[in-house]
Amino acid sequence: MSLLLQMQNITKTFPGVKALDQVNLDVDEGEIHAVVGENGAGKSTLMKILSGVYPHGQYDGEIRYEGEVASFSGISDSESRGIIIIHQELALVPLLSIAENLFLGNEVSKRGVIDWPQTYQRTEELLRKVGLDEAPTTKVDKLGVGKQQLVEIAKALAKDVKLLILDEPTAALSEADSQALLDLLLELKSQGMTSILISHKLNEVERVADRITVIRDGSAVSTLNARNSETSEERIIRDMVGRDMANRYPERIRNIGAPLFEVKNWNVFHPEHAERQVIRDASFTVRKGEIVGIAGLMGSGRTELAMSLFGRSYGQNISGEALLNDKPVDLSTVGRAIDAGLAYVTEDRKGLGLVLEETIQRNITLANLEAVSSAGVLNEAEEQKVSEGYRQAMNIRTPSVFQKVVNLSGGNQQKVVLSKWLFAEPDVLILDEPTRGIDVGAKFEIYGIMNQLADEGRGVLMISSEMPELLGMCDRIYVMNEGALVGELSAAEASQERIMSFIVRS
Structure with a gap:
């Protein structure tokens, strides 16, 4: 050559x-x-x-x-x-x-x-x-x-x-x-x-x-x-x-508690075509301290389910019941979903997860401005202190929190999105393709954050197209196909073959 x-x-x-x-x-x-x-x-x-x-x-x-x-x-x-x-x-x-x-x-x-x-x-x-x-x-x-x-x-x-x-x-x-x-x-x-x-x-x-x-x-x-x-x-x-990685997924001592987030008979219709049902009678549970996965092919309805739960960001004619700690919660708007204790890390971090031309500092505090405000006035010194804490804790590679998010790499942008929702202190964190387009080192760090949330007794719901990731991280996995949850597997039962078998049989 x-x-x-x-x-x-x-x-x-x-x-x-x-x-x-x-x-x-x-x-x-x-x-x-x-x-x-x-x-x-x-x-x-x-x-x-x-x-x-x-x-x-x-x-x-x-x-x-x-x-x-x-x-x-x-x-x-x-x-x-x-x-x-x-x-x-x-x-x-x-x-x-x-x-x-x-x-x-x-x-x-x-x-x-x-x-x-x-x-x-x-x-x-x-x-x-x-x-x-x-x-x-x-x-x-x-x-x-x-x-x-x-x-x-x-x-x-x-x-x-x-x-x-x-x-x-x-x-x-x-x-x-x-x-x-x-x-x-x-x-x-x-x-x-x-x-x-x-x-x-x-x-x-x-x-x-x-x-x-x-x-x-x-x-x-x-x-x-x-x-x-x-x-x-x-x-x-x-x-x-620059080092050996013996394990792709960090180890975790599981301590799973009572049901935290329950969804019952959730139905969603297409936002533009009212006759087309996108989600059909979806029911699932996330327990305290549990990481639950949703597997399925692209187009199976996973993202639509997550977005419809998070303040009805997707769909129309939505029906069903959502409970947090055994009490019904109002998820009818994004603000009410956040107040109820939900957070949603979108798969489209650039289009929906971040304000690209804003600073790291402003993006991190955006979902919980009340926590860095007094009498409706933003305390910029407190905002800087909070964002700097997350920059260090999340290992966001940047010289300053005043850097615009558009200038960060994909993995560091994802860490900013995660920081934003962690600062909102959710009980349940929904992660939609959380490691898409990022490297193995950054993936390992994000897996560690998920484990930490579970250790604190929170619930994590992860959507992923990478089956090894679901198998390596989740305590239970639901399988979704054509808008319906068609199977449920414990970590011990789950394999790529069993997940695919649910999809092809449904």
């Missing part, structure tokens, strides 16, 4: 923190090269430098691409050389068609007028390449997340991509969609495509990558041959976190 890309001694400093320190990365033509590391390690910063988001002059070091020194002044500059980056947050316009998205800013035209027949023909060719059979006129908001990810790749192919960079491409995908995307990457590789893959899912990295570069605390600590029998998940994790 010939060398396509060399990034040499790349150093990038932000106010108060050195994000990258003398990082070297070599990528061969035609390979899939994975870049892994903990949240905040510098992976995304390195890719933003490569793609021109941080232009030449804003970093130290040198980029050599196709044998020449490259000084990209912006994204359009790198794209003109065939370097395309697909971010974790998809950059599609939902109300435009697939064809319009594929050629937005790259229109097929004749004498200044868009050539729609040619646009649709090229769109069909590109969709076939990525395995989609949708019509070019289909609106993007009618597609699932997995298909939207494939549209993003088709969009890259429309720009004559030579080096495709994918940042956590499977973070929001189901198992089936993830496998389809990985298969496509391997197919593109067989056609000569070069890819850089950023992912926290090490099993996926091992499946498709030829080589793996590990970044820790802004430095490249190793580059491993993924086809070498000595390269294992344990070795990758050790390089990522």
